[in-house]
Amino acid sequence: MPPLPQPVVARVTERIAERSARRRSAYLARIADAAAAERPARGALGCANLAHGFAACGPTDKIRLRGAVSPNIAVVSAYNDMLSAHQPLRDYPAVLKRAVDEAGGTAQFAGGVPAMCDGITQGRAGMELSLFSRDVVAMATAVALAHDMFDGALLLGVCDKIVPGLVIGALAFGHLPTLLVPAGPMHSGLPNARKAKVRKLYAQGEVGRDELLEAEAASYHSPGTCTFYGTANSNQMLMEVMGLHLPGASFVPPGTDLREALTAEAGRRVTELTALGASHTPIGEVLDERAFVNGVVALLATGGSTNHTLHLVAMAAAAGIELTWDDFDELSAVTPLLTRLYPNGTADVNHFHAAGGTAFLIGELLDAGLLHEDVRTVGGKSLADYRTVPELGPDGLTWRPGLGESADPTVLRPVADPFDAHGGLHTVRGNLGRAVVKVSAVDTEHRVVEAPARVFDSQEALQAAFDAGELDADVVAVVRYQGPRANGMPELHKLTPPLAVLQDRGHRVALVTDGRMSGASGAIPAAIHVSPEAAAGGALARVRDGDVIRLDADRGVLDVLVPDEEFAAREPTGAAPDADEWAGTGRELFAAFRRAVGPAERGAAVFAS
Template sequence: MSNLHPALQRVTDRVIERSRASRAAYLSLMAEEADRHRDRNSALPCSNLAHGFAAAEEDKASIATRAGPNIGIISAYNDTISAHQPYGQYPPRLKVYAREVGATAQVAGATPAMCDGVTQGADGMELSLFSRDVIALAAGVGLSHHMYDSVALLGICDKIVPGLLMGALRFGWLPAMFVPSGPMATGIPNKEKQRVRQLYAEGKVGRAELLESESKSYHSAGTCTFYGTANSNQMMMELMGLHMPGAAFIAPGSPLRQELDRAAMHRLAAITREGNDYRPLYRCVDEKAVINAAVGLLATGGSTNHAIHIPAFARAAGIVIDWTDMAELSHAVPLLARVYPNGAGDVNHFHAAGGIGFVVRELLAAGLAHADVLTVAGTDGLNDYAREPWLDQGTLAWRDLDASGDADMLRGVADPFQADGGMRLVEGNLGRACFKTSAVTPDRWTIEAPCRIFSEQHDVAKAFAAGELERDVVVVMRFQGPRANGMPELHALTPVLGVLQDRGYRVALLTDGRMSGASGKVPAAIHCSPEALGGGPLSLLRDGDMVRLCATTGSLSTDADLSSRTPAEAPPPASGTGREIFAMFRLGADEAEKGGSAMLAAAGL
């Protein structure tokens, strides 16, 4: 593409060069595996094959004779997660859609799927990040049967999409596509939800009022409508060309949703190696696709969790990208969307205003995304994703987009909300961390204040209730990294810190843990690496040390002399809620900037 922005070209070239050896090794493995599993039926002894289709009912003869492609379904269905509840009805429908084009489909396996919204602030959150490795491993178990010609991935939420992608990439000779189910309808206004949360943090309303408010926000089947990690996942899969174009934010159960699901299965039957349009996942997910995912994240103000997930799934494809790359892209990519918690409207409003198709069109026109990528969908690379789906007299079609339907929600490159994407790297003698400026007003980009040290997030609420935080303060939440306790999200701190900020104090959070993809408003330096466990700089801080956090200059430092100090003692490893059986993941995890994965570290990837 001749009009690529210099920063995009520079970062892409750097990632390609850095990844040269690991990418070559991955591609070599995929070529070997593709050749080894070329004839899936004859590769399996008859007894093995008979086991594989014994319960296939009307599809048995087709699978036995290989009359058409067999599509494996990996599902993260459960009905505790609202986003995944619709998937309970998907396998029977997807099998029908496959048969329409002479193919078959089987549920190859299931993966766990936890909801961070349920586990926020609770013990289960310490299993959350490592559930991504478990999901990748579970997907690998399902695909290890070698019964399939392509893969439909049913998953939406936080760790689930990255985990499914990581697992599928190790079977990357198979074409694969994500099939989303769409967001729930819009509930109460987000400002009202935020208002009640802060009133509860101040003790001005009770649990009954809070639960009533939350139940009006999270109220039905479908993805939660704020622009957190789940919906950022959906955006990234489109920017990587791994959805049918425009599939992300179409309502569950709608006629358009059904036709997109049908088109996905038809396409998965068409792009196997038996046809003339073979599109294996390992060719679709290359360096340019990974860069496009990062660009989309920055342009839309997406979840900070993807500063961990993008390096992780990239590594599964032999690609190495780091926070320096993402920060450089952020300086070049303008912020085109303000979706709650960065704005007032939710993803339904975003989609109605033009949504991902509008964003892709604007990025391509400005040379800020790679058009020349292999996608699962069509013949025109990422350009196929610069339109929106609709039903033309009942037939699925795509149409061009006009101007933004809501300039308070979505803008073009010529008139962005911010000149950069709002994800800054801050670094200094306290380590390297991420700062999401797109959610914070510029007058809060620099905070300098004495710190208060915590190792348990519930202690922050206690200190707040006791009036101990009524001042300018940098709250340091340490021993929250991958090896310490699984790197839980600390979203439960947001209402307390938000109240302090609203009272006029200069407040910030500094942590080696994560914040939620739904966090906003309070400045936060997160994912701080190296983590406190093992002697990272945060373990050397003491109460009262002055800490300076500045997104403008990219600095994260203290004036205190850390050289003569010994690291603070970490809390003992927690047990209960199954945390003890996740010890192997904590012991093996690598640093946040590499993705915080024990699985990838153990594999030497």
């Protein structure tokens, strides 16, 4: 018998269910209506419609698609060969089609979705489209699935906004069984501690561009996901814990026999999950309140990407579930931190995988009652099946029990001996609004900062002040007009090296911004995603140079220490870029998104929530 959920986990899950009851019921009724037909949806197509749908197929597939007894699977891919994480997806459609065919079904490449890389667009105008690209991916996924030809879906994607976008799009077709098919990480390159040191040296002008580029190229060096524990690898961990990957699939490297076997197994498995198979499992039923709580707990236990305080909220809304930052905060108080992965340590996801990986992590959290075991998954009858790891042997692909003990306690620990008693994310609030702080990489002595503000309306302005020596003191850097409504909420990674240098010099340093950092703030205490944002009337627009700001990540405080009446009477200063300024690099095409986007704490989505 599985352990009962820990009381806070049970209470938060119940509260989410109660708050979401009306919307979730309406969502489930809608997908039930879509699944009500006794034959595949393509059976309701007119003859001309159906003929268009299989015109390019071979003879065997045409026969199957004309009938109503075999499933047809949509393949939706984010493949491109510019991004290392997505380059391995090139050959997946053929592998998947072959596996589905062997299982008695058909598979069609239904559509491609865009995949942009935050690592490439950092500090560039293109980064201002990054968050919006998630919702473009969701819409592109919906277009691909909109042909009423399919009984299930295989979604190929890895990185930051792509996986949440694929899931949001698939949830619009929640009656379809859906598997996420990962690509796996590249092999470890330059050690993360060395990479971070070179970045700091470059920020101080002690090494040049050639040395920096050499270090970066030695870190990001081959096909596969970047190995640090950012949003891409947080995506993979979440998809497994939430039951949308096959067990143990997340961190198997590309180009290996095991990776190909797992890919083929995804094709075979999805046919079993269709209404024509033996284990009908629609994605809209897999992703319920318990699955989202499991995702939040796993994110907290691993110190994962802060971007998921946006993405999990947006994905939950697509399933008719209202997930809030209060839920994250309450769960964080009872979730121990079990990993140390860069940027919260020096190890990477390959070290995590070797130490026991997701199987060990899930087993520990299940035994502590921190995860719901009685959930539906694509890989088995419950989350208990995810305690196992895949292996290839004489009998093909099988699963065996995962490690009972961590193989490297410096990377992965049991619940009984965590790195920290609390999760890797905290929320803070006060007269500046609400924000998220990633504390898993911040030493205890740096989690409380009270210092004068320096206010900037761009990260370039902060860099210029640093270069001019104007920040060599205790400082809370306020970088505003970086929220979704202002300029698309870009990640502000270029702030990390100069602020880290200031902290290393012994100064009390913090960052407060309505932009994103993806957890890459590293050792700097950073209150990010401040909501409401400056461009929507948020308090950051009234902060002035010299105002003393107090950030207490442990107590959940974010205040400007100015008398309430004085602060309220101030007129906002600064401004988001106007239409003429927010143009070029395609930004003008996203003006409607900028007008429609919701606040960060609601997922920063352009869809009605």
